[in-house]
Amino acid sequence: MANTAKTRTTKTAATEQPTADLSALVASGHVTIEVIDVATAELDPNIRTESTYSPEFVDSIRAEGVKEPVYARRGDDGTVYVWDGQRRTLAAKEAGVATMLGLFGLTPATVAGSARILDQLRTFNRADLSQADRIAAYEQLALDGIKVEQIARATGHSKDKVKATLTVAKSTTATQAAKDYGQVSLDRLLLIAEFDGDEAACDTILNVDDEDDLAYVAQEIRDSRATAQAEAALVEKFAADGYQVFTKWGGFSYLSGLTDAAEDMTERPALTEETHTSCEGRGIYLSVWGAGEDDYRADQVCAQSALHRDRYARTTRATLPDESDQERQAREDAAAEAARTERARVLRNNKAWRTAVKVRRDWITGLLARKALPKDAGVFVALSLTTHAATITGYQAADLVGSFLGQKDSHYRGDAAKLVDATPTKAGHVSLAVVLAAREACAEDVNGWRHPSQTVSSYLLALEAWGYKLSPVEKIAAGYSETDNEATDAEADTTSADAA
Incomplete structure (x- = not known):
């Protein structure tokens, strides 16, 4: 590759001179042009640790030499240091070129580290940095x-x-x-x-393959960390109270299905926390889905159900006509497995939805920080005030407006209005923030994906049209088909869907 370096302005700590005045500088004796021994020339410290150049560039240097002089200085011991022309020098060494021309006098005899770095950052425009x-x-x-x-x-x-x-x-x-x-x-x-x-x-x-997925994946990691910390604290708390604590399904029974009543008793009351206190199997089945104070469910269970009786043992099990015991058992097992799979799907998507809410709100804050709003923002506001007027009349999102507008700990009726008074050109931003906050408040609940509505779907599709990338669970709420992978990619968990 031919050397295409262009004449440019060289800035130094001592002087700033355009290379167009080089002849005058040479004539005055301030700058000298000298022949440099390529083999003994050293490189000054360079912010670019790996200088990239093509084999064609080396071939052109080998055939034609270094056409444009490098910028050099001489050390106290006489060593020549190249401070601008790293790639040319390295290519010349590789090509076996003996000499090249160097310009001396355009830089102080010594180059301070930070000054050198700043000079390079200031004057370099290198895509390969x-x-x-x-x-x-x-x-x-x-x-x-x-x-x-x-x-x-x-x-x-x-x-x-x-x-x-x-x-x-x-x-x-x-x-x-x-x-x-x-x-x-x-x-x-x-x-x-x-x-x-x-x-x-x-x-x-x-x-992460897609850069647009980074924010969601990162928030997912943060949420998982926070949930794990909350779970660990709760496990410690219940264990200190004498419970065996289970965070995964298996090896226990709910107290609601156990009794200490004799088999011939008419009344077969379920075990309770009070009647189960002295049992060796006393335990808690803990379901944690967030770091909030109430983001968990603790069910009383027994890890030694053989010490009690099945409360429903005498209940006749439903059997279909001409169904054998084996067929009935298979049907019941299949139904139980389907229920476990659905509960796992609900838990997984509920967790994903809560993560998506945080990512979505951060994105909206960034959207409203832009100078220009989406072209159809006015249409969105108008439709929200008409077709989705209930989101406005039932307004519950005053705190979100301040957050979306970068006004921390503010109340939109006061601070947002002050923003309009101070900067009338921000009226469109404030209007959009108020409407977005109303629509976002309606989309916060996990029912947004479990029971998709036109209000939530149109909101998410509008954000998508403005550049927001919907997560898989948001796509369900927006009306996209849920893929098999999205429905089954996590390990089944038998936690009750109601826990989340």
């Missing part, structure tokens, strides 16, 4: 005391992006991922930094 190199450069600048604002100005990046990059730099796992996997997005690296130390979580984030 890897994420790993950029992270390392920002980290070194921060260690040298360079402020975020200075880095942002030098790179043309926002302060938020610089801060995010520095957050990634603090994570060994994230920085290693940047080195191992090349151009990993900053969003993905930020999530790896968040879950640093959790190998399974980091692997999950790395293996």
Whole structure:
């Protein structure tokens, strides 16, 4: 590949001179053009640790030499250091070129580390600068005391992006991922930094195929962590009270199906927490679906049901005409398995729905932070005020409006109105926020997917049209067909659907 480098402005700590004035600088003696021994030339520190160039580029250097002089300086011991022209120098070494021209005098005799990095970030416009190199450069600048604002100005990046990059730099796992996997997005690296130390979580984030799925997958991990912590605390609490605690189905019976009454007794009352206190099988079947104070169900069970009697042992079991005992048992087993599968599906999708609510609300907050609203936002507002007017008249989402507009701990009737008064051009944003909050409040409950409605489906489809990616459970609520994979991809759990 031919060398296509163009004449450009070179900025240094001492001076800023366009290369178009090079002849004047040479004539004045400020700049000299000298022949450099390629083999002995050294490279100054460079933010790009891996210089990429094609075999064709090496071939062109071999055939034509280095056409454009590199920028160089001479150290106190006479060593020549190339500070701009890394790829040309490396390609020349590889091609076996003996000499090349170098420009001396456009940089101080010594180059300070942070000044060198800032200069490169300021003047380089290299698509091949890897994420790993950029992270390392920002980290070194921060260690040298360079402020975020200075880095942002030098790179043309926002302060938020610089801060995010520095957050990634603090994570060994994230920085290693940047080195191992090349151009990993900053969003993905930020999530790896968040879950640093959790190998399974980091692997999950790395293996997400679609970048749009990252937010949902990350929230799912956070929710699972919070639920696991809540479950552990509850297990400890019930165990301290003398219970055997079960978090998976099996090896116990509900007290409601057991009795201590004799077989010939007419009244066969179920065991209760009070009558079961002294039993060796005293236990709790714990179902936890969130980290909230009431996000669990604790059922009284017995792990030694043989110590009691089946409360319904004398009840006649329904048998179909001409059905053998074996056929009846098979039918009952199949019905029980179907019920377990459906309960597992309900639990799985309920959990997914709660995660989706958080991701969806974060996305809406980002949507309303944009300068321009979706083109059909006015249509959405109008339909919400007419076709779905009940979502407005039964309004229960005042707190969501402030959150959507970035007004933490605010009440929309006051603070949102103040925003309109202060910035009338934000009236459309406020109107959309109020309506979105109303529609979102109606979609929060898990019945959104269990009993899809036109109100919820039209809301989700509108968000999808504006760029939001629906999760599988949201697609069910939006009217898409539930695939076999979505219905059966988790291990069956016999927890009661009512628990969630």
